[in-house]
Amino acid sequence: MKELTIISGKGGTGKTSVTASFASLAQHKVIVDADVDAADLHLVIPPEIRRQEPFQGGHIAEIDPGRCTQCGECRLRCRFDAISEDFVVDRLACEGCGVCVYFCPVQAIDFSRQVCGQWFVSDTGRGPMVHARLGIAQENSGLLVSVLRKEARAIAEQKGYEWIIVDGPPGIGCPVISSVTGAGGVLVISEPTMSGLHDLKRVNELAAFLRVPAMACVNKYDINPDMSDRIIAYAWDHKMEVAGVIPYDRDMTAAMVARKALVDFSDGPAARAIRSVWENVRDFMKTRGHSKSALKIISS
């Protein structure tokens, strides 16, 4: 079983478009939308929900006014100013540290885990999908990503599937670490700008730290070929595989609007490039070797 996580330094780089197309091209796979703070893969690959589970996030303090003596100890100890003058906990401000619970002299504070989202196992036209809906302003998305990946692995094992395709979150925060740790490989979707290069470096350093083999792909490479060359040069210098480049193509947006994976919508230049990127990624995940496919695409 091979688990591929597709990530990017920031949102809007085409990560979900690439993921949806890979989900269409890969055989025998489980799809995971691990971008739980801004899940949108379901817009392109419509799910039919088969199973729904609550997601238990962190603990939260709740003062029982019947037991509270209003001694003020909890307010004094709370470093997050989450407790009001009349001893009510602000649920959004509470970080669940448990300090107030520990110091309350009369055990007047409940400290239960809160349900802060739902996760789902769905059928799609492209195979099983594991995805989630996190409540507004809820934290612990890293833990939720781990839950989704674990479930996807269980399904893949049960069905004997070869692939897990994970649409990872942007950035390098906790949910990204959760979506990359232990993966078979990551594909970083970049854009040909200075910030794209900067983001690629940060994400590559994270992947190297987590010892996960990393590949790079430049989307819309032809809007700034010089910067694309710099990104590819950086990748080669840092032992990243270059899985390919994708040209700017209006079909990419049109496919999203039509709620379809690009490769199912178009046979234009971007769709053809994504097919080529997928072949390189698939080969890399099997061999972990290097290829110079992107240079061939740029010079052809």
Ligand code: SF4
């Ligand atoms: S520490 Fe306990 S008893 Fe004192 S104010 Fe807080 S909740 Fe009430």
Ligand code: SF4
């Ligand atoms: S659990 Fe921590 S953050 Fe929440 S109210 Fe108590 S002391 Fe403040």
